[in-house]
Amino acid sequence: MDRPVQETMLLCLADDTESTNPIKEVDFFSQNRRQDVAEGRQGDAEDSPAHGATYVHTGLDLLTVNSQASKEEKKPKNKLTTLRIELIRVRDENRRLRSMMDQLTQSYTALQCQLLQVMRQREHEICPTQVGKMCVSVPEGESSAHQFMQPQPTRMWSINGNSKDDDDDREHSSSLNISSNDHSIIPSAERVDVFSEGNNGPMPMQESSCADTSSDLPRRRARVSVRARSNAPMIGDGCQWRKYGQKMAKGNPCPRAYYRCTMAVGCPVRKQVQRCAEDKTLLVATYEGNHNHPLPPAAKALASTTSAAAAMLLSGSTGSGGFLHPFPHASTMAPLSAFPTIALDLTQSVNPLQQLPQAHPAAVPLAMPLFMHGHPQKPPQALQLGLQRGAMVDTVTAAITTDPNFAAALAAAVTSIVGSAPRSAAGASSGPHVVPGSPQLPKSCTTFSTN
DNA sequence: CGGCTTTGACCTGCGC
């Protein structure tokens, strides 16, 4: 009879920890916990809360012992607190590991998809009649991987579909990884869509060209949504926006605001800004269209990235490969079922390939990759074919992790995110921050100010 | 006074 009561207490405490700040208590009580271990108890409390129930049992002796009350009363409290701390710690660790696992999986699948696409394209160029045998003739882990990592005029997108949907903590949409390792600022008009199979040359990234790409699908426009943590009402992206509407979206108590680019007359770019229903600090900006005017440096980075992503999305969805599908995911943040959408996630704070100890919040994003969220559908056929190419993908992964350009890209993106002022959107003077010592910073990295 | 935000009305696409 005692046991259920104790377990109930523990459960309640565990629930409470969701809303409390664990940092306040950890150091203070950890000493008690070490003391318990030193006294010969089975102090392996980090295994599970179930262990905690056995501890609490001794505490119930207080009910029958009146003497030494003040001393004995503190014991169960301390143990409870210790268990709480352990719960918090284990939960955090579990969450962190899960996040790392997710990101690793995403990166893995993304690289597979990248590789397949590039190899298919190369194969198509070299020997168009053998497209179907694309993977077989490419030496594993050699030229394909490294050539792919070389800075080239073409863009490099890493794409994956995330099939994980059972985790409530995760975003509703799956992830695409976007990375850019070119060294120069490529104006959006010069972007090349590497995934459109019929596209052999630079594709203008104006909205009209996007429409051309999907001319068989009228009214279909690609969108790129950007997620970032920010307390500011809007993500600063270097452009000037005018609000022209606001709506309450279904399923989200936060209104969705509609903005139009006002940097030039007739600029077709629009953007929607909405906060996440679950996490009010999460700001989601969805961009549509391409600017028809020169952009300040601060805006150029994002514009080129979103433009390329949008073009990729459209061409990928209409090409014969078709590994990019519309994004019909019913997210509360971006219910954009009618439009193919890619989401750039700037909320990831943990480098999947580098375990960071409880770092200072400002230091966490220093290892933050750019994540693109894409469609949650099942892996495309090409991707399934590539599932056997694990060794090659590992090589590519290693190339990425050791590529200084990639690291510089991350540093540039993070610096721009951390260093930008919240209202830098209107201030074109505040361009993307440049990390010293990385002259080839790809400015296609985002330049959001996330407060 | 010009530019911006707010907000209700209207339009359009989509699912049933």
Place this chain on the structure above:
DNA sequence: GCGCAGGTCAAAGCCG
């Protein structure tokens, strides 16, 4: 065809 929801328009008000 109807209802719903997303998206846009435009008048009114606010602000520097």
